[in-house]
Amino acid sequence: MRTWNYDEGWGVIDSPETPGGCWIHATTPSTKTRVGLDPGRRVYFEWERLPGKGVQDGFGFVATDAWYVGEEPYRRPQGLSTGAFSTSLTITFDDDPDHKAHRIASRGEQVLTATWIARQGVHVVSSDLPDAWVNALGRIGRDLNVRQYGGVIEQIDWVAEYEPDSGYVFLLSDVTVLGSGPSGLGMSGSGAQIDDEEESVVVCIADLVQDQVARAHVAWPWGDTGGFMTPRLVDAVAVWSDKVGGQRVIGSLERHTV
DSSP, rough: OEEEOOOOOOOEEEETSSOOEEEETTOOOOSSSSSOOOOOOEEEEEEEOOOOOOOTTTTTTEEEEEEEEOOOOOOOOOTSSSBBOOOSSSEESSSSOOOEEOOOOOEEEEEEEEEEETTTTEEEEEEEOHHHHHHHHHHHHHHHTTBBBBSSEEEEEEEEEEEEETTTTEEEEEEEEETSOOOOOOOSSOOOOOOOOOHHHHHHHHHHHHHHHHHHHHBBOOTTTSSSOOOEETTEEEEEEEEEEEETTTTTTOOOOO
C-alpha cells in the first residue's frame, strides 16, 4: 500500500500489473474498517483498467476489492447500526477478469422499486419511503443522462431495503450498459436513515449508484478536467465536486464543457 488520503477517502496501491499505481476508494476494501488501508502494508487486490484513456485522480487502474495479506476478506455481517452496508449482498470473483455480483436473499424489508431508462427518466413502481427518497432518485436520474465515459448506460433498476432495527435504508442497483446484459443487483457503501433530509439522501444515493455504474465499467459523472466527480454535502446542499474544486448541484449537471 503506497499511500492513503484520509481527508478524501482514497489511496494508491503499487504492483507490477498496475504501472503508475492503482486507485482505491474507502468503500472498496474487504476489511473490518472503512477508514482506509495502512500505507506500507501488503495487500491482495482485484483491479480494473479504466476504459479508453480514462483516469481517476491521475491513475489508469481502479481497485474493485482489497484486503491485507495474511487476513481473509471480511464480509460485513447483518444488523450493523452504524450506517455501513449491512444487507446480505456478497461480491465474488472468479478466474475470468470480469467479475459478477451475486445476490443472496436479504433480510431487509423491500420499501421501493424503481427504474431509470435513458432519455425517459425515473419511473417509481412502488414506494413506502418519504418523498425525500423519490425526489432524490429523480435528481440522480436527470444527471444520469450526461457525462458518461467509457460506455452508455441504458437502464438501472433499483430496489431499496429497510432495516427496522437500525432505521437505515440501502439502495441496490442493477445496471445495464449498451452491449451488455444486466449486472445484477448490488451495492457497496453506506445507507441513509429513513427520515434523513433530502440533501443527505441525495449524496448517499449518488455515491451508491456511482459505485455500481463503475462496476459496470462506465465512469459517471465525468468531470470537465477528467476523473470522477464526487458527491458531497456542502453547506447542507448535495453537490458534485470535481478534482479542481468545481461544484454543481446534484440534479443540474450539463454535458461536458470541454
